[in-house]
Amino acid sequence: MTAHGVALLVVVGQLLTGADPRLAAPAFAGDSARRVAVVDTTHKGRSDGPQLPCRVGDCVRQQIQFDAARFDSVTAFALRSILDSAAERGLPTAPLINRALEGSARKVGGVRILKAVREFATALELAREALGAESTVAELEVGADALRAGVDARMLTAIRAARPSSSAVTALVVLTDIVSRGVPAVTARDAVTAIARMPRSDDALLGLQVMVAKNAVRGPGMAVDALRRYLRGTVPGSDPPSAPATVDRKPIRPPSL
Amino acid sequence: MSDDKSMLTFPSPDEDVVLAAQIAAMYAATPTPEAGAAERCARAVIAGSMHASTRSSLGGLRPRWWWGAVAAALLVAVTMRPWRAIGRGGGANASTTTLSDAGGVTQPTGLVTVLANGTAVRFDLRLPATANEVAIVGDFNGWDENATPMLRRSGDDSWSAQVPLTPGRHVYAFVIDGTRWLVDPLAPQVPDSGFGPSNAVVVEGGTQ
Numbered sequence A: 001m002t003a004h005g006v007a008l009l010v011v012v013g014q015l016l017t018g019a020d021p022r023l024a025a026p027a028f029a030g031d032s033a034r035r036v037a038v039v040d041t042t043h044k045g046r047s048d049g050p051q052l053p054c055r056v057g058d059c060v061r062q063q064i065q066f067d068a069a070r071f072d073s074v075t076a077f078a079l080r081s082i083l084d085s086a087a088e089r090g091l092p093t094a095p096l097i098n099r100a101l102e103g104s105a106r107k108v109g110g111v112r113i114l115k116a117v118r119e120f121a122t123a124l125e126l127a128r129e130a131l132g133a134e135s136t137v138a139e140l141e142v143g144a145d146a147l148r149a150g151v152d153a154r155m156l157t158a159i160r161a162a163r164p165s166s167s168a169v170t171a172l173v174v175l176t177d178i179v180s181r182g183v184p185a186v187t188a189r190d191a192v193t194a195i196a197r198m199p200r201s202d203d204a205l206l207g208l209q210v211m212v213a214k215n216a217v218r219g220p221g222m223a224v225d226a227l228r229r230y231l232r233g234t235v236p237g238s239d240p241p242s243a244p245a246t247v248d249r250k251p252i253r254p255p256s257l
Numbered sequence B: 001m002s003d004d005k006s007m008l009t010f011p012s013p014d015e016d017v018v019l020a021a022q023i024a025a026m027y028a029a030t031p032t033p034e035a036g037a038a039e040r041c042a043r044a045v046i047a048g049s050m051h052a053s054t055r056s057s058l059g060g061l062r063p064r065w066w067w068g069a070v071a072a073a074l075l076v077a078v079t080m081r082p083w084r085a086i087g088r089g090g091g092a093n094a095s096t097t098t099l100s101d102a103g104g105v106t107q108p109t110g111l112v113t114v115l116a117n118g119t120a121v122r123f124d125l126r127l128p129a130t131a132n133e134v135a136i137v138g139d140f141n142g143w144d145e146n147a148t149p150m151l152r153r154s155g156d157d158s159w160s161a162q163v164p165l166t167p168g169r170h171v172y173a174f175v176i177d178g179t180r181w182l183v184d185p186l187a188p189q190v191p192d193s194g195f196g197p198s199n200a201v202v203v204e205g206g207t208q
Helices: A003-017 A073-088 A094-105 A110-131 A137-148 A153-162 A169-180 A185-196 A202-216 A220-234 B002-007 B013-029 B037-050 B052-057 B066-080
Strands: A035-040 A062-067 B109-114 B120-126 B134-138 B158-164 B168-176 B180-183 B198-203
Touching (some): A062 A073, A169 A185, A169 B168, A169 B198, A202 A220, B134 B158
Antiparallel strands (some): B109 B120
């Protein structure tokens, strides 16, 4: 019997008996047989960052509906195993479920959904290592997106260091966006870090994102120029970012004596 | 020996003179060639020699300069597909675009406004291309196209929806006529995870 056949039998058995181990959790007693709730109990909020649903000392039991009816039975079964594995590793499952639901809404095949969810789970784990175990779910999710956009894990750590006591969500969102628009990662990191160190700087960060987005349509070089102009006008005494506008620019060789 | 002599008879000097005179008379009797005939003949010979190899490789077809132009026009037509209008097409996954790609749109804009109380966000979308229905999907509604339809303002092509959101980062996209997914090119982008692009909005809460 093939693996798909085994998976199908297991799913049918669970549907008939209601024997899904998740259903034993107290948070979703009223769920129907085909709708499975996944309980995320993994993340605490930061001590002084109450802006996110997960708060200090309040282990949020975040319920996310995993509608198994939106997937074929094999995909749903495989997704459950991925979610189980993520929960065992202490990863939040809500972002994974959202990713799967997005794929279902876009009418993507099950294989691609599973691949995307697996990759995102891996990125979440790397983001947690870079940002710290005390990071919120939103920070981990945004950090995972940043890693997938090409941002280095050490840059995530730098962003976390710039925002040690408050949320790094906006900074990471802006970093991810401007890197994906062609700004060199080091330049983006320097700019975002410089602004993120300022108090109440989320609006300034979002302003940077808009400035770069408007100029990026004319090329990455224009985006970098806009970033530097914005940085000079926002952060007093800011030095120009360390990286050149284009990575393919060759260094100028000094004349030989 | 006599036979050999008859076969190898050489004309006498007198006969040679007669033969030369006959040839000269024949040459003189040849009509004078038309002016330019020699030039035309030379051109024909040169042209034939230039296309001889090509003619053999293309089955007798002579390459023309406009073949390249026709091929380029076909390539552009197949690639751009200008006859494809917004709102039509196959699966939603294959038709995710940015707003600036929408056909017939001069200055499409998307606007996200976090309302004053911080518990809701209003999404505005100006979509000059004709659309019958627009919905917003995201992690706040389980990516359900039917959950959050946007309302069309009277008088223009602006669509709006107000969504209660908790603090944090939320991912969203717009769905046009149930088939075409759009993202705002100026809003923060979320890396494509293999499904297509999407936008992000950050709802602040508490102190930063």
